[in-house]
Amino acid sequence: MSKKFKALVVSKEGDSFVREIKERSVDDLPEGDVLIKVKYSSLNYKDALSAIGNKGVTRKFPHTPGIDAAGVVAESSDSSFQEGEEVLVTGYDLGMNTDGGFGEYIRVPSEWVVRLPKNLSLRESMIIGTAGFTAGLSVYSLAENNTMPEDGEILVTGATGGVGSIAVALLSKAGYHPVAVTGKMDRENFLKKLGAVRVISRDEADDKSGKPMLKGVWGGAVDTVGGNILATAIKSTKYMGTVTACGLTQSTEFTSSVFPFILRGVRLIGIDSVELPMDIRLNVWNKLANEWKLDNLDYLANEIKLDDVDGYIDSILAGKLSGRTLINLQS
Numbered sequence: 001m002s003k004k005f006k007a008l009v010v011s012k013e014g015d016s017f018v019r020e021i022k023e024r025s026v027d028d029l030p031e032g033d034v035l036i037k038v039k040y041s042s043l044n045y046k047d048a049l050s051a052i053g054n055k056g057v058t059r060k061f062p063h064t065p066g067i068d069a070a071g072v073v074a075e076s077s078d079s080s081f082q083e084g085e086e087v088l089v090t091g092y093d094l095g096m097n098t099d100g101g102f103g104e105y106i107r108v109p110s111e112w113v114v115r116l117p118k119n120l121s122l123r124e125s126m127i128i129g130t131a132g133f134t135a136g137l138s139v140y141s142l143a144e145n146n147t148m149p150e151d152g153e154i155l156v157t158g159a160t161g162g163v164g165s166i167a168v169a170l171l172s173k174a175g176y177h178p179v180a181v182t183g184k185m186d187r188e189n190f191l192k193k194l195g196a197v198r199v200i201s202r203d204e205a206d207d208k209s210g211k212p213m214l215k216g217v218w219g220g221a222v223d224t225v226g227g228n229i230l231a232t233a234i235k236s237t238k239y240m241g242t243v244t245a246c247g248l249t250q251s252t253e254f255t256s257s258v259f260p261f262i263l264r265g266v267r268l269i270g271i272d273s274v275e276l277p278m279d280i281r282l283n284v285w286n287k288l289a290n291e292w293k294l295d296n297l298d299y300l301a302n303e304i305k306l307d308d309v310d311g312y313i314d315s316i317l318a319g320k321l322s323g324r325t326l327i328n329l330q331s
């Protein structure tokens with residue numbers, strides 16, 4: 001008899017999207033070589049977009065969101081993975097149009113599966129999750145573009161968010177001096193405890209002067225919000241500094257003159273955690289498990305159960321959450 005399991009299911013009813021915990025059957029999961037019993041997942045901004053029917057994320061309903069999953073191989077038709085092995089999946093199509101980690105089982109192609117890095121537990125891997133992995137990839141890209149700790153302070157925007165908070169902690173761990181930008185000044189102590197050398201308000205990082213260039217003050221920036229805050233970071237970055245761009249919570253659009261690029265050699269680096277080639281993916285996970293392993297992962301995490309996810313989706317959309325929301329699927 002087919003295995004039954006619990007999952008959050010988003011269904012389209014007319015123009016609205018309804019979220020319910022339902023019983024599903026493993027037989028209804030998409031095809032793939034590896035069936036994984038999910039122990040932990042996490043909540044990312046993109047999951048909330050999927051849950052409200054954002055067409056850029058999910059087109060097929062009913063659907064189980066969850067772009068992150070960590071658990072144990074239950075069945076594998078690919079001999080490179082054995083039953084009982086601890087694995088994680090982030091990115092690719094998981095949680096987009098492939099049923100994701102907000103259910104007790106996922107089935108995926110083996111090419112998406114990452115063996116749990118040594119020195120990291122399943123729980124820790126999902127406190128990191130896509131948000132933390134993206135923060136890791138951003139820090140990795142600063143170094144790849146020769147932006148080093150001695151080049152100056154690194155601006156981190158959307159700093160209390162999943163990507164932002166882990167970026168602050170990782171930059172600090174890697175010897176950089178992160179300056180956190182936030183719309184939640186009451187979270188200043190949280191950000192300082194993560195390693196921010198200073199915390200500035202969102203308004204201060206959102207230049208409305210219309211000037212094409214500002215004084216170069218940042219060695220680089222990890223931007224998670226896009227929009228005019230990204231534009232401001234670019235025109236405030238020092239000679240040959242690196243700005244990484246991964247997010248869109250302020251806006252998908254931004255306007256810049258070419259001056260920061262042609263007069264200061266500023267590098268703007270796009271960050272994509274979804275289709276990233278496996279060799280770089282493993283390299284970043286390896287760093288997250290070893291030289292960048294954070295001692296304060298628990299401090300960053302708020303652990304919830306599958307039944308609680310519904311309410312947290314509304315909170316992340318409203319920009320109200322801080323740090324990472326870990327979902328424990330073990331009953």
Ligand SMILES: NC(=O)c1ccc[n+]([C@@H]2O[C@H](COP(=O)([O-])OP(=O)(O)OC[C@H]3O[C@@H](n4cnc5c(N)ncnc54)[C@H](OP(=O)(O)O)[C@@H]3O)[C@@H](O)[C@H]2O)c1
Binds near residue numbers: 043046183184249271
């Ligand atoms: N490219 C990739 O591969 C990739 C991977 C993961 C995530 N992302 C993207 O990265 C972004 C952050 O993801 P996340 O999971 O960290 O989301 P999150 O936890 O919701 O954090 C986003 C943060 O952005 C800030 N923010 C919210 N609304 C804003 C606004 N209107 N203007 C300026 N700042 C605002 C808030 O921080 P403060 O209150 O501290 O300012 C919020 O906590 C999202 O856009 C997500 O889609 C991209």
